[in-house]
Amino acid sequence: MTHSADHFLAWLRDAHAMEVQAISQLRSQIGRIESYPDLKARLHQHLGETEEQERALKALLDRTPQGHSALKDITSRLSAAAQGVGTLFSAAEVVKASMAAYAFEHTEIATYRVLIAAADELGDQEARQVFEQILGQEIAMANWLERQIDTVTRLYLMRDERDLQARR
Ligand SMILES: [Fe+2]
Incomplete structure (x- = not known):
């Protein structure tokens, strides 16, 4: 392979690992949240999108033998990655989780x-179309979270002032 194709494959493999990680984070958040139904519902919708994204990236990796074999060592890559953002997500209350989700x-x-x-650059139109579609979903989610951070923060403060369950 050329250098460009090597780089492309490495970035694609990282993107796939990132979405696998996103699926487990979203699942754990959805399981935790009790008092923020709008946030919970939107995370649930994005979980469905993320599962589709993971499948689409896997299909792109599966097109080449190098990509196919790259899928095999995903477990070791994930365990390292999961210690970063994953811990932040699972340990955090809803305001911190919203910040982490927005950053992610x-x-x-x-x-x-x-x-x-x-x-x-590589003239890979099939892959480009997949990435464009996923990008649109990520931007929509980021925009939604951006608007929601204000609401979640105020709701958290209000609930906490009244000694209602606020953290999740
Ligand atoms: Fe996402």
């Missing part, structure tokens, strides 16, 4: 912008 969506947005440029 922007990591995803940056990832797909890189992949779109790389796919374009």
Whole structure:
């Protein structure tokens, strides 16, 4: 393979690992949240999107033997990655979790912008289309979270002042 194809494959593999991680984070958040139904519902919707994204990236990796074998060592890559953002997500109350989710969506947005440029350089229209579609979903989620952070913070403070369950 050329250097560009190597880089593309490495970024694609990282993106796939990122979405696998996102699925487990979203599941744990959805399981925890009790008092913020709008947030819970939107996370649930994004979980469905994320599961589709993971399948689409896996299909792109499966197109080549190098990509297919890259899928095999995903478990070891994930265990290292999960100690970063994953811990932040699971330990945090709802305000911190919203901040982490917002930041994470922007990591995803940056990832797909890189992949779109790389796919374009390589003339890989199939991959480019997949990344464009995923990018749209990540931007929509980031925009929703951006609007929601104000509401969640005020609701958290209000509930906590009244000694209602506020953390999740
Ligand atoms: Fe996302």
